[in-house]
Amino acid sequence: MGQFNAVVGDLDGNAGKMREIYDRAIREDVDLLVFPELAVCGYPPEDLVLKKHFLKECTASIEKIAADCPDTTLIAGFVETVGNTSYNSAAVLHGGKIIKTYRKVRLPNYGVFDERRYFHSGAEPLVIDVAGMNVAVTICADIWDMEWLAGFLKNSGPIQLTVNISASPFHYGKIQIREDVVGRCARKLNCAVAYCNLVGGQDEIVFDGRSILADSNGRTITKARAFEEDLLVADIVTGTDGDVKIEPLQIASPQPVDLIDEIYQALVLGTRDYTCKNGFEKVLLGLSGGIDSSVVAAVAVAALGPENVAGITMPTQFNTPETINDAERLATNLGVEFLTIPIQPVLKQFDDALKPVPGWQSEGIAYENLQARIRGTILMSLSNSAGALVLTTGNKSETAVGYSTLYGDTAGGFAVIKDVPKTMVYKLAEHINRISGSEIIPADVLTRPPSAELKPDQKDTDSLPDYDLLDKILKSYIEEDKSAKELVELGLPKDVVLRVLRMVDKNEYKRRQSPPGVKITPKAFGRDRRLPITNRYSSGSDRGIS
């Protein structure tokens, strides 16, 4: 299985990678080489699929790959076009030609998926002979409903191997779900399963690789690397008892040690790929001395190297020497460039410009937002001047309730931790210090009560509930679509629940204008959760709550 990092739209680049992997696989003398779903064009190609010229080039690309890779059997995902109809297909390549195609039947159209916008469903199973073995070809969701698949394949005779080419987006814990799916498929069909996943970051999504080889007992025998490209080679052997065994030719790759580790790795890959695939080498971000910007800076350094990261602190009179010091210590610990640009004089000039306007006040929400927008403007000016991408540092908790300033702290190209709840940001900080073996993120940063420092003695808890409670409410409401009534029945305090739900609902407009960031939870903001801005349905009403 050639688990590689396909770039959306990069037909030549993706084909080049597939040829390289083919060369390596040929040296291993494989009978079958499998690439992920839509490997030819990357996943998801979105409305590129509506461009006829793009479809033509996709077809040309898979034909050229076939011609360039004649010496074994390949299976690779591509967009198949017949007249005006497109399919999410797997091409079987052999002897320099496309000898068969399989068209995905089960097209996901939920969560981040829009496949029915683009593709028609196939209707025919495909079982091919590879080195005397019957190999069923399937694509991603096709194996997620085994009742259906068993019926679909019931006239296909005995199968020794099911190949599943996938582009399965990461969220924490998903690998276990996949292993269960693969295991069920293996047991139901009494065959080995080769599950080949994509790897790489694509806008809001990260594909985590970890392609799976399972034997006919449904046991995962080996997995490809997590969050990296890999070529996973194994012998698939039919036993005399009808069992199909997996005999890997390489030692097992190290896997993430826990959920926090896999989230960390997802953030690093997502940040690296968004930055580099969009043509940037360098990033910059505001360093406040707080936990969010500290974690984002550490992730950026892991993704791009310290030489490609710059931290900027932009103090006003409301920032304490402690936080400014922590920002500088963090920068020193990470080895990144550090810049101080005091914004008090700019703030004063803005305030002077606005003073003649009736109702303007040099304190309050508007004045606090102004400080954040001056910082956003400074960062964007540096970005425009130096060609570096601005990373934003807002977490999921504040993104959810709109505890942020639009065009202020939300200004930037990529929102690294926008899907990471605040309580999980702390765990990431501890993880970062643990794996570095030193206090990269100063201990103070982990213990100081969070503050936006936009007015004297401000604390997040002035405006928000404690993050433990907030994150509990947000998880139930956002990821599980629970109602206020159900949350209260779970024992959560009614007044807080209603307030939080209203904040989430009414801040959809801010999220709509925020940059993309890495999805790490089962339901992220963005394409995963599509709510109208104009929306009078109040989840935060007390209907039905006694």
Next chain:
Amino acid sequence: MGQFNAVVGDLDGNAGKMREIYDRAIREDVDLLVFPELAVCGYPPEDLVLKKHFLKECTASIEKIAADCPDTTLIAGFVETVGNTSYNSAAVLHGGKIIKTYRKVRLPNYGVFDERRYFHSGAEPLVIDVAGMNVAVTICADIWDMEWLAGFLKNSGPIQLTVNISASPFHYGKIQIREDVVGRCARKLNCAVAYCNLVGGQDEIVFDGRSILADSNGRTITKARAFEEDLLVADIVTGTDGDVKIEPLQIASPQPVDLIDEIYQALVLGTRDYTCKNGFEKVLLGLSGGIDSSVVAAVAVAALGPENVAGITMPTQFNTPETINDAERLATNLGVEFLTIPIQPVLKQFDDALKPVPGWQSEGIAYENLQARIRGTILMSLSNSAGALVLTTGNKSETAVGYSTLYGDTAGGFAVIKDVPKTMVYKLAEHINRISGSEIIPADVLTRPPSAELKPDQKDTDSLPDYDLLDKILKSYIEEDKSAKELVELGLPKDVVLRVLRMVDKNEYKRRQSPPGVKITPKAFGRDRRLPITNRYSSGSDRGIS
């Protein structure tokens, strides 16, 4: 037909409106009252449909409407839920109860539509008896493929009337397409057609109403009001020859006189509804003395009244006295509040703060963007301070090529003309002056070469092709998905085509963070056109062009 402005999520408000219309219809002694698609919850409800509590309340709402409106037959759109399955359904209400439901079969999942994300398809036709007439019930796209519909209804016996409840988004010229669809349906089934459309603005979409009554010869006999609520009443009479005639009980409503008029009305309604449905009364915008902000200001005044609009001019040394004067004259002509906030001192203070940074220059793109961001920050500060919504003024041409500053001129809640190409903005300006019978928008503004005024003697044509050429390229590329090769074959200059296509592709990130605005073309940016930000497919390459 009760063509009304349903608000997404406003179950109580929508039910209230339906009851009011019912009372009026009862006074007209109607046998059948029809409401639009998903009238109960508004269209599109998006991921609200994934909330079980929302679905429960939808069901309760349609049941209550049935109970409240017992004295005739009603047809109304609602979300029907059976176990874990939702349908986009029409309820037939009679005698205080839901007596039948019809489940939409043809679920659009293209353009702005995502119906297969939410709904299952129905499988059964529904023909009901109303006052001795056979009435087929259909929903929106069900009548757009007549071959399919004729087959679907072939065992339903003769039909005298087809009711179609719709939520058909506006784009210019679409009414003609709808009349053709309705006419084809009438002729094919030899029946009258009552096509009941929604009206109102919902985020990026405007529904234009104009519900249609056609006789069995396929002629549109009457239409409901455009861009307004209406109750359209008619007798439907079966002739002895088998023809079905329409006899309206009211005189025909005035309709838009041409495409520009309907676009203008769409912008006005879209702006009013976005503002008011989101709880704002007042709007503010930057007035530059240019054509874009002049047109947006005039639309805002038509939408909300001059007392609810404020114009702000924020000059630097690069703004000429002529444009500043034109901004003020426009404000006077429109009767709106006008504020001048010079930003030169703020610009200087920012420049001073940034001067110590290596590479910073007090001219060039970064310095130009800085000016736009200062203006964006001022407008947002006023917005936060006064509770008014900021309207942005970018047109489709500059939105397409990214001739804008993110968090600068794109900063705001609603982008009134984001789908209006620059060449059409001029036509709108002429239209506005024509219907007002005076030179509301000063003549200078229409004739002066467009300039962003961010450096001395700047003209849009320094960076962009002439707008006539640019808009031609953009229409073919964006709305028709043509390739560079096809554009060149149409006779457009190769170098300009390639440059423009590259600009469109690489500015997706800016559009993703821009506010919503009214869709008026067949393909708008936003949910209508979903392209990845991370995208190495270059439509602007010269592949295949000799």
